[in-house]
Amino acid sequence: MNIVITSHRFYPDIGGIETITEVLANFFVGEGHQVRVVTGSVCNEFDDNFNFSVHRNPSNKDLLHIYSWADIILQNNLEVRRLWPLLLVKKPVVIGLQTWIRSIDSKRSFIHLLKLLSLRLATRTIACSDAVKQDSHPRSLVIGNPYDDKLFRVTSDAVRKKSIVFLGRLVSDKGADMLLNAFSTLKNRDWSLTIIGDGPQRTFLENLSLSYDLEPYVNFKGFLKGDILVEELNQHEIMVIPSRWNEPFGVVALEGMACGCAMLVSDGGGLPDAIGSAGFQFIKGNQNDLNQKLQLLVDDESLRQQLRSNVQHHLLHHTSNFIGGQYLSVLIDACKSFYGFSSI
Known part of the structure; x- marks a missing residue:
């Protein structure tokens, strides 16, 4: 044709x-x-x-x-x-x-x-x-x-840290401020947070991190792509997509789980389709629910492993x-x- x-x-x-x-x-x-x-x-x-x-x-x-x-x-x-x-x-x-x-x-x-x-x-x-x-x-x-299944993968030398990652444009609709808020409420102070991406809200988010006294625990990486992005994602246990906006789908969720991250996403729009049974959801825009679900995922390693066990089958369809x-x-x-x- x-x-x-x-x-x-x-x-x-x-x-x-x-x-x-x-x-x-x-x-x-x-x-x-x-x-x-x-x-x-x-x-x-x-x-x-x-x-x-x-x-x-x-x-x-x-x-x-x-x-x-x-x-x-x-x-x-x-x-x-x-x-x-x-x-x-x-x-x-x-x-x-x-x-x-x-x-x-x-x-x-x-x-x-x-x-x-x-x-x-x-x-x-x-x-x-x-x-x-x-x-x-x-x-x-x-x-x-x-998703790009030749690029996004679990690398052979991956060493995961007790770390949470956000990947996306730094605008209010993506909800990175909600994630900073949730991270500030964690009882576990041996975890860290990485923010990957750039956008008009970066300075606001950096100042918000300071206001929560999170400077030692939060790292703003800016824009990453290609093998550098894949290497970075492979260092994290959890990826959070806290979008306030109803995402039509959410390819970043596929990329995160392909790199071995346990997924926590808002339940709006197409994100539930993007993660299937291989991810965990919270109520879109609900700060308390995000706080509770993030704490649960941080505390429960078996839950993270359970989510990862569903990833391979899910990704075969993408x-x-x-x-x-x-x-x-x-x-x-x-x-x-x-x-x-x-x-x-």
Whole structure:
């Protein structure tokens, strides 16, 4: 098949949608299909060293030509502005919903309603979690997100400390301040906390740590990636994702558990899907519940081991090959349905 993937953001931008697009494109190419990625992200053309072509901000004429070439269009997250060629060239389109179709305050504007309406153009829709499915398009097929299973792993020389780790952007919605509060209430003073990430709240969080007299126990690492990040995660017993926001999924949870961390996450949005039975949950936004659950996980080594025992089976359903295979099956099914023939 000739597959076009539209991805509003892509390399060199860093994020979940960017990663998922690259994982899917590489998988499709590996299965013998031709792939073109259409994106709005700007990059030096000499940096586009991929096994597929990347078209950055194509003109309307070029976009129409690309769609004409395709057997099928996969939108990795809905982009209404790149649906117009389908009015001129009839092609099957699969829309992957990677986030909420509503504003961060949970309201829906006219634009959000237009996006919901445009889902009717899709031959098939995919939601990254059951929560996104129920919120946006109940007829969607749920396919979770993949993680980089070649990078994130338990290393052979891992030495775990009595330490808790937070990984994410330092903004209020991610709840790092709630984790600092919970950490300050621990009865155990032989544990430490590592904050990985950067953002506008970093100074506030550093000052908050000082106000709790936690300076000897809290380490702000800044932004880490690649093997350095994997090595750091392998040094911790517990990862906490205390998001106040309803995360659509939560790939960071997969990365944490793949590196051997026992997971404690808020129960909002798609995070329960992301951890399955391999993690522990607290009530989103409830400080007391977070405090109690963190204390329990710190105290109970057997509980941490129990959670880890469920990780391998859970992660098998989020490898690049498994998720890529599920997406490819949907694309093939959509082509069969649209074109009315059985040989793709």
